[in-house]
Every structure is written in C-alpha cells, then in structure tokens.
Amino acid sequence: MIKVAIVGASGYTGVELIRILHAHPEVAVTCVTSEQSAGRPVSDVFPTLRGRCDLILESLEPVGIAGQVDVVFTALPHKAAMAVVPTFLKMGKDVVDLSADYRLHDADVYGKWYEKHLTPELLPQAVYGLPELRRDKIREANLIANPGCYPTSVILGLAPLLKGKVIDPKSIIVDAKSGTSGAGRSAKVDNLYCEVNEGFKAYGVGGVHRHIPEIEQELALLAGTPLTISFTPHLVPMDRGILSTIYSVPTGKVTAAELVTLYEAFYEGEPFVRVLPEGVLPSTAHVRGSNFCDIGVVVDERTGRIIVVSAIDNLVKGASGQAVQNMNLMCGLPETLGLDFLGIFP
Numbered sequence: 001m002i003k004v005a006i007v008g009a010s011g012y013t014g015v016e017l018i019r020i021l022h023a024h025p026e027v028a029v030t031c032v033t034s035e036q037s038a039g040r041p042v043s044d045v046f047p048t049l050r051g052r053c054d055l056i057l058e059s060l061e062p063v064g065i066a067g068q069v070d071v072v073f074t075a076l077p078h079k080a081a082m083a084v085v086p087t088f089l090k091m092g093k094d095v096v097d098l099s100a101d102y103r104l105h106d107a108d109v110y111g112k113w114y115e116k117h118l119t120p121e122l123l124p125q126a127v128y129g130l131p132e133l134r135r136d137k138i139r140e141a142n143l144i145a146n147p148g149c150y151p152t153s154v155i156l157g158l159a160p161l162l163k164g165k166v167i168d169p170k171s172i173i174v175d176a177k178s179g180t181s182g183a184g185r186s187a188k189v190d191n192l193y194c195e196v197n198e199g200f201k202a203y204g205v206g207g208v209h210r211h212i213p214e215i216e217q218e219l220a221l222l223a224g225t226p227l228t229i230s231f232t233p234h235l236v237p238m239d240r241g242i243l244s245t246i247y248s249v250p251t252g253k254v255t256a257a258e259l260v261t262l263y264e265a266f267y268e269g270e271p272f273v274r275v276l277p278e279g280v281l282p283s284t285a286h287v288r289g290s291n292f293c294d295i296g297v298v299v300d301e302r303t304g305r306i307i308v309v310s311a312i313d314n315l316v317k318g319a320s321g322q323a324v325q326n327m328n329l330m331c332g333l334p335e336t337l338g339l340d341f342l343g344i345f346p
C-alpha cells in the first residue's frame, strides 16, 4: 500500500482527494492536515466521510508528516504550498502540488502574476501534470505541478488544433465559466449564496486573470511559437463544473467532420478525454463527479471561426482526479486506477 498525506484536507480539493483515494485499491490515506480544524476528526468537518474516514486532522508539520508517508498531495493556496514542498522533496517524497506554485517555468513570470517565488531552483524539476500531453515525463517526476482547472479545460480543448497547425495561434478567444467550488472553501463575500445564486457574472476581465500565463505557456509549447489569448472567466451559480467555449480562426478551409476526425486521432486511447460526435456538445452535467473532459467541435460557416466547447468537473479532472492520475503515473500504477468511476446524473 502507498501511504499518502493530504496537506490541506479541510478544503474542497482535499475532501475530493479523500473521496477518490478512499476507493483506490493501492493507496491508504494516513495523514490529513488543517490549521483551523487541527485536532478534530475530518468527518466532523465533512460529514460525508462519517464512518469511512475518521482520521484526525493534524496541523502542518512537514518533517513529521514526511516521515510517515510515501506521497504528499499539497492542496494548499499558492505561496503556502511552496513554503512546505521543498521539505517533502528533501525527505525523498513524491509530491503532487495542486496549487499554482510550480506551474510556471519562469520565476519572473510567476513574480509578475503572483509574487516573488521562494524556491525558483525547483522550477526546472517540476513537471506540468497534464498526462495527455506529457505522460512519460510525469512517470519520471518527483514534483508534479497539477494544472489549474480553467487551464485543463482550455489546453485539452485546443491541443489538437495547435499541434496540427490548423488555426492562427494569435486568434484565440476563451469564454470560460466555473462553478463556485472553484474558488475554494474559505469564506469570501463574493461567494456568499446571495451574491452567486440567480446571477452570472464575468470577473478578472481584460487580461488580468492569473491562469492566463499558465494557459499561454502550455499553448505556446504546442504551437511552437509564443502567443497571447483573450481569456474571460465567469462565475455561475452551480457547485461544480467548468465549461470553456473557445473561438479561433483556421488557417485554411476545414469542416466539422474533419475536425472531429483530427480530435479523435489526437486523443485516441486516452482514458479520460471523450471527443463527441459531430453536432453533439458537452455539458458540465455530463462530467460532474467524473474525471472526464468532454470536447465538442463546431465550424461557424458564417464567420469562418472554429468553436470548441470543453467541459470538466473542476474538482475532478480540474484538480483532485487529475492529481490521482498523476500519482498513478509517478508510482508506476495503471493510470486509471481508482478513477474509473462514472459521473453523477441527474
């Protein structure tokens, strides 16, 4: 059995890791942390766990935790993660970091969009954990930078078009929508019921959202050229789910049927990407609770634009499910182990 610690287990991605790993046949979660709820059973904080996971939440003490486990998931806010990840690595542990701290290759770019990086020397060894794009590197890694939720939906949605040089890389516009669990569990006025329910708003508009550099970094690698995107996130009144609608201009004439064939070939054999048939579009309702990314492709004959629609559950393929997929690869386990569950519908 692989012994696992979940650091930041009292948050939304933390409890989703507990849920998924509870059914994983090769993993035992032996340590869970929280600062505010240290000393309480995790099932007090999350009653869904009653009778199934009654571990006591510990406060975060990296050396003591590293001594007890093989793999650490850091499900902490950015900055808090990079304060502890180096200790886990020094003690020989594999780390899957769900925060943004090791996603950007360039410490100066991180400094511009976040703050000064505390451990830039670790960035070269961190592997951006999108298995569909770099499975072999993930297998060799000891530090996985688990991708952000919006970036997962956008990068998977655009990879075949950029790799296949089907679109002008400078023409990309992303209109993305997220459920409120994407903002985490800590109390914020913007996420109160009355602020979110019965409404729908854009935020981080005008090229200021911190996922932009992450998306551009990965898309540029696919395109083989630097690029900039327009990205507008929206907050929608649902618990889970991200739907990204992505517009781009093709370099030549292309039909929807040709694009579906391109996507099917690109994602052939991928266990968690479902390319939908021509004329069928994804919904967050059809991926909720699952590790799938569903992708539909349309050609707007009037404007000549390609429209890709990509849907994930932000807490599963957008965070904890993908983190477990990465852990499986790092540990030499079958990639789908513990993840082959269906979504919840209705």
Ligand SMILES: NC(=O)C1=CN([C@@H]2O[C@H](COP(=O)(O)OP(=O)(O)OC[C@H]3O[C@@H](n4cnc5c(N)ncnc54)[C@H](OP(=O)(O)O)[C@@H]3O)[C@@H](O)[C@H]2O)C=CC1
Binding pocket: 007, 008, 009, 010, 011, 012, 013, 014, 033, 034, 035, 036, 037, 060, 074, 075, 076, 077, 078, 080, 098, 099, 100, 147, 148, 149, 181, 182, 183, 184, 185, 186, 314, 315, 318, 319
């Ligand atoms: N929510 C989502 O859909 C996604 C989130 N992510 C990223 O994953 C990470 C976790 O997100 P999420 O679960 O939503 O966040 P939450 O706010 O729900 O949970 C944060 C967790 O971190 C703990 N924590 C906060 N500050 C500190 C600190 N200074 N030291 C130690 N522990 C601390 C909290 O413990 P407590 O408050 O109990 O002390 C809690 O367990 C973040 O980096 C987020 O950006 C990535 C993809 C998707």
Ligand SMILES: CC(=O)N[C@@H](CCC(=O)OP(=O)(O)O)C(=O)O
Binding pocket: 098, 099, 100, 147, 148, 149, 150, 178, 179, 180, 181, 182, 183, 184, 211, 233, 235
């Ligand atoms: C709805 C909402 O607020 N979403 C978050 C994204 C959460 C996430 O996954 O981002 P990181 O992993 O990079 O922290 C946001 O817009 O900042």
